[in-house]
Amino acid sequence: MENAAAAAMDGVLAIDHVGVATADLEATIAYYRDLFGFVEVHREENAEQQVIEVMLAAGAGRPAQLQVLAALSASSAIHRFLERSGPGQHHLALRVADLEEFTVGLRARGLQLLYPEARPGTADSKINFIHPRDAGGVLIELVETAEE
Numbered sequence: 344m345e346n347a348a349a350a351a352m353d354g355v356l357a358i359d360h361v362g363v364a365t366a367d368l369e370a371t372i373a374y375y376r377d378l379f380g381f382v383e384v385h386r387e388e389n390a391e392q393q394v395i396e397v398m399l400a401a402g403a404g405r406p407a408q409l410q411v412l413a414a415l416s417a418s419s420a421i422h423r424f425l426e427r428s429g430p431g432q433h434h435l436a437l438r439v440a441d442l443e444e445f446t447v448g449l450r451a452r453g454l455q456l457l458y459p460e461a462r463p464g465t466a467d468s469k470i471n472f473i474h475p476r477d478a479g480g481v482l483i484e485l486v487e488t489a490e491e
C-alpha cells in the first residue's frame with residue numbers, strides 16, 4: 344500500500360456505505376433491521392455486476408448506510424467472495440465529489456483501478472474499485488452519487 348501522506352487526495356466526501364455479502368438477503372436485512380433499526384431505502388438488481396443490492400440506512404439524515412449484496416449468478420464477484428470467504432464485510436465505499444477527477448489523481452500516483460471507465464452503481468451512481476491487494480486487503484469502492 345502506497346504511503347500517500349505527502350500528497351493526500353482531495354475529494355472524499357464521506358463513507359458512502361459498507362458492503363456486506365450474503366447468501367440470504369432477507370435474513371441479513373432482518374438482522375440489521377431488528378437489532379439496529381436499519382430501514383430499507385433502495386433495492387436494485389445490477390445486471391453488469393450480477394448482484395441484487397439493498398441499501399439500508401439508519402440515523403437522522405441517514406448517515407449510516409449498509410449495502411447488502413447477494414449474487415445473481417456464479418459470474419458475480421459476490422459469488423466468488425462467498426465461495427472463498429463466506430458471508431461478511433465485502434467492501435468500503437468512499438463517496439467522492441468527482442469520480443473522473445479522482446481517478447485521474449489516483450492514476451497519476453501510480454494506482455490501478457479495476458475498470459478503465461466508471462461503471463453504473465446503485466441509484467444511478469458511478470463506481471470504480473481499487474483491488475484489495477493494492478489497498479491493504481480492503482476492497483475500496485469509489486462512488487460518485489447521482490445529482491439529487
Ligand code: MC0
Nearest residue numbers: 389392396420421423433434464465472474475480481482
Ligand atoms: C477478493 N479478495 C478480497 C476481496 N475479494 N479481499 C478483501 N475484500 C474482498 N472483497 C482477495 C482474495 O482474498 C485474494 O487474496 C485476492 O483478493 C484474489 O484476487 P482475484 O484473483 O482478483 O480475486 P477475485 O476473482 O475474487 O476478484 C477480486 C476482485 C473482484 C476485487 C477483482 O471482487 C471484483 O471485480 N470486485 C469489483 C466488483 C464488485 O465487487 N462487485 C460487487 C459489488 P489473496 O491474498 O489470496 O491473493 S457491486 C456494488 O457494490 C455496486 C452495486 C454498488 O455499490 O453500487
